[in-house]
Amino acid sequence: MTDTPIIHENDVMISMRGVADSIGLPHTVNPVELVDRDMLIELRQGPAGPIGPDGASAWPWDWQGDIADQAALQALRLGAADVGKAWRVVSDNAIHYWTGVGFIPFAEAFGRPGATGATTRLVGAATTVPAGAAAAAEITGDAPRQQLRIVFPRGDIGDPGDPGQAGRIQDAADVLIDDQHRLAQDFVLAWDAARQKFVPRPSPKLGGPWAIGQGQFAGGAHLSDEKKLLATITIPAQPMDWRPVVGGWIQVRTEGSAGQSRCDVSVSIGNIDGERIGYGHGSASPIWGSVSICADYTNPVQPGSRTGVVAANQTATLYVAARRTLGTARYTVRTDDAQLIVYALPV
Structure with a gap:
């Protein structure tokens, strides 16, 4: 045996293997075994070290x-x-x-059973076919979301059942009620020829009434204004397009000589000079001052006309005004028993 070290001119393959230290000796000998150019080193395992930093994210598959x-x-x-x-x-x-x-x-990536997969939840779907046809069943789709489709042949017609409870009108086949055709307060069902169904429509009855009483009119004596605002009334929004229908009475008496001066009364939408929807003709006589107010429109009215129409879901304010239409004499407006009544006519 010689003390001369053996020097290899070529590389040596070193393999390290951890060995558990079950005794816990203070000093441990780590054996080294060399066979040809393969070296095996057995290292006693030490205590567990701290957790290292997170590594890079795994490659996406x-x-x-x-x-x-x-x-x-x-x-x-x-x-x-x-x-x-x-x-x-x-x-x-x-x-x-x-x-x-x-x-x-x-290598050898497959060989052991994997984790238990999600439980399939079958969703059933049934279809009927004419009597005498064959029954069938099939499972479609991928787990865990699959469908069981079953085909049932129709059987013989059974005995009549007991009478059921009365159904809702809105569930009838010829009634259309959805997000575009909603029911609302005071709506009725009307036939829609294009859709061939009954659909909700605002009630055709008059809405209202709304009224201005005598205490809400502004009167006065010896007035000289060419036009004087007497009262206003705001009508709440309606669920349909509508046209105001007005009627009323007030005293407007001229202070001039007979036939020399006259004042009328108008009702308009939006402002004192807005679209006219009511009018009352005064008298040129100083001893007669009763003015009857009724529906009167700036433009002709016929089916489909938009004259005097207020759009759905919008409020409307009506203005009542006295207007001098003849002469320059002063006039007096008396509010005793004066009133104006307004109805909403759906259009």
């Missing part, structure tokens, strides 16, 4: 399923756009992950 063999895998001719795709090569039971440059194989 785009699982492509099974492929027969290496030849089929190479025939795919993958490029940079396919990075992350992975296949199981059945011939060698390995997963091959494409990096964009080449494949990384994971």
